[in-house]
Amino acid sequence: MCDPPSHQSSGIESRKRGLFHAEEHSDPERIERITHQERRCPVPDYCPLLSRRFSQIQAALATDGGRTRDVRLLSVTIDLIFDTPPVLKAYAQAIGADPSRWRFAGGDSAEITRLARAFSVYVERNGALLDHTLATVLVDRTGHLVEIWRGNGWKTSEILDAVQRTDSNELPPAMP
Numbered sequence: 001m002c003d004p005p006s007h008q009s010s011g012i013e014s015r016k017r018g019l020f021h022a023e024e025h026s027d028p029e030r031i032e033r034i035t036h037q038e039r040r041c042p043v044p045d046y047c048p049l050l051s052r053r054f055s056q057i058q059a060a061l062a063t064d065g066g067r068t069r070d071v072r073l074l075s076v077t078i079d080l081i082f083d084t085p086p087v088l089k090a091y092a093q094a095i096g097a098d099p100s101r102w103r104f105a106g107g108d109s110a111e112i113t114r115l116a117r118a119f120s121v122y123v124e125r126n127g128a129l130l131d132h133t134l135a136t137v138l139v140d141r142t143g144h145l146v147e148i149w150r151g152n153g154w155k156t157s158e159i160l161d162a163v164q165r166t167d168s169n170e171l172p173p174a175m176p
Contacts, residue, residue, distance in 0.1 A: 002161065003120060013143045039088065040079060040083075041129075041132075042084055047134075047153050050075075050134065050152065053156050054073050054102060055095060055096075057073060057160065058096075058097065058102050058154055070141075070167075071163055072103065073097075074102075077105070077106040077112070078121070083104075088104035088105070092104050104176075119135040119137055119148060120135060121134070133151070134150070136154060136159070138159070
């Protein structure tokens with residue numbers, strides 16, 4: 001379910017330059033929760049589930065008394081043909097994403113491919129749709145990868161706990 005954390009640089013700080021955002025808010029001094037998804041994903045337990053979980057995380061962060069005000073969510077599309085900035089912006093509005101907390105992004109094909117590979121996300125075009133795996137990552141304020149969750153088996157509470165540990169500068173427990 002979760003790979004051991006790697007405290008090496010994620011490279012996300014340099015990759016941000018190659019991404020477009022549906023909303024033009026970007027702050028490199030924030031803790032980022034990043035997931036890869038596609039807007040048209042037909043599998044209810046894949047991208048739509050991750051959007052629902054990010055909505056839950058957004059709601060939990062909004063009610064924590066400001067302790068995690070610098071935590072940001074970033075959903076990166078892998079469907080660049082369909083997920084244009086206007087489409088992503090409309091989707092973000094439709095699901096209630098607060099643009100000051102949760103952004104949607106895409107980029108050029110080479111940049112998204114590089115980003116997907118960096119987090120071991122498999123993507124292959126299958127007709128009009130994409131076959132893909134899932135990865136959700138936690139990147140700290142310095143751009144270092146803290147933790148990766150593979151697939152969709154993670155719980156909202158796991159993410160929130162990891163964010164709290166990262167925010168308080170505690171490292172995640174070592175994996176056996």
